[in-house]
Amino acid sequence: MMCDDWKWRILVSSVLLLSGASANSVAADRSGQVQTHTARDTLGPLEDRLEDANACLSGFQWEPATFQVESRLATGEDFDQLVRFPSPVTSGQRENDQVAIEWYSAKTPEGSIKTAPAVVVVHESGSDMVAGRLIARSIRLKGFHAFMVQLPFYGLRRGEGAPARPDIVTLFRQGVSDIRRARDAVAVLPHVESHHISLQGTSLGGFAAALAASLDGAFENVFLVLAGGNLDELVRTGQRDTARFREGLLETGATEEQLKELLWQIEPTRIAHRLDKETTWLYSARDDRVVPIRFAEALASAAGLEREHHIRYPGNHYTVLLYFPSVLDHICKQVEKR
Numbered sequence: 001m002m003c004d005d006w007k008w009r010i011l012v013s014s015v016l017l018l019s020g021a022s023a024n025s026v027a028a029d030r031s032g033q034v035q036t037h038t039a040r041d042t043l044g045p046l047e048d049r050l051e052d053a054n055a056c057l058s059g060f061q062w063e064p065a066t067f068q069v070e071s072r073l074a075t076g077e078d079f080d081q082l083v084r085f086p087s088p089v090t091s092g093q094r095e096n097d098q099v100a101i102e103w104y105s106a107k108t109p110e111g112s113i114k115t116a117p118a119v120v121v122v123h124e125s126g127s128d129m130v131a132g133r134l135i136a137r138s139i140r141l142k143g144f145h146a147f148m149v150q151l152p153f154y155g156l157r158r159g160e161g162a163p164a165r166p167d168i169v170t171l172f173r174q175g176v177s178d179i180r181r182a183r184d185a186v187a188v189l190p191h192v193e194s195h196h197i198s199l200q201g202t203s204l205g206g207f208a209a210a211l212a213a214s215l216d217g218a219f220e221n222v223f224l225v226l227a228g229g230n231l232d233e234l235v236r237t238g239q240r241d242t243a244r245f246r247e248g249l250l251e252t253g254a255t256e257e258q259l260k261e262l263l264w265q266i267e268p269t270r271i272a273h274r275l276d277k278e279t280t281w282l283y284s285a286r287d288d289r290v291v292p293i294r295f296a297e298a299l300a301s302a303a304g305l306e307r308e309h310h311i312r313y314p315g316n317h318y319t320v321l322l323y324f325p326s327v328l329d330h331i332c333k334q335v336e337k338r
Contacts, residue, residue: 122205
């Protein structure tokens with residue numbers, strides 16, 4: 001579920017060259033005029049018929065509140081506006097607790113912003129978020145709004161220096177909560193069809209998106225790329241990036257048993273049955289060694305996905321990006337069916 005930045009950068013650059021899309025860096029212009037919008041959480045009580053699912057859901061519940069959503073132009077950058085709002089979960093780090101979203105706005109042929117459905121995009125684990133940004137740019141080119149959420153301690157949320165970070169459970173819970181609140185933040189922005197907001201996540205972002213979408217079915221469609229379930233086994237047996245992720249967790253002083261307990265608190269298969277199997281799609285790589293196919297199948301099984309909703313491509317966790325145009329076309333066709 002973790003990603004090597006350089007591999008993603010090389011493959012994304014290849015896709016961009018083939019598609020003619022821009023690969024500009026993205027740093028927001030902070031000088032633009034701020035527009036403020038008032039939003040309110042629509043998250044209801046998280047309840048399930050299964051006791052274990054209720055135990056998992058309880059970790060993601062927060063008290064619904066009214067909150068402010070700020071947007072400002074990002075002049076000269078690849079995304080159009082920067083959107084910020086407070087996270088419903090606090091980490092104690094001021095910069096991190098202000099969610100940052102890159103808005104890639106849908107345009108008319110004349111270049112003005114048009115009213116259209118939206119897709120909330122959740123990036124992979126690489127610090128440059130290159131795959132997430134490629135997906136967001138491409139969705140914009142297809143005529144839809146794309147909102148790429150920067151996960152906790154990524155991008156503008158890093159703050160100065162190297163601040164102490166919470167444990168993995170707190171980080172995941174904050175990220176999942178931010179994704180769910182992002183749906184309500186996006187809904188109040190101009191030109192967004194508020195009843196047509198979908199969710200897409202890749203790799204690490206796919207795991208977080210699976211949890212966020214399972215909370216209360218708030219998203220119209222859910223598109224999970226290179227994600228899976230059975231986190232404990234995945235982290236214990238996964239190769240390459242997953243193995244390094246496990247080593248990093250153990251270096252914090254956690255024992256194997258403690259690590260198992262932590263990962264169980266954020267296990268997607270515990271609540272994946274709450275996903276709408278008619279509007280959820282999972283895209284996997286047959287030879288993935290970061291998230292091997294059996295872990296993707298575990299998530300698909302827990303969600304009750306039919307075979308046509310679990311699409312498998314040749315390649316591994318990185319080379320599967322060559323099939324990105326096919327994945328994007330499929331995603332946009334589902335969004336168009338609103």
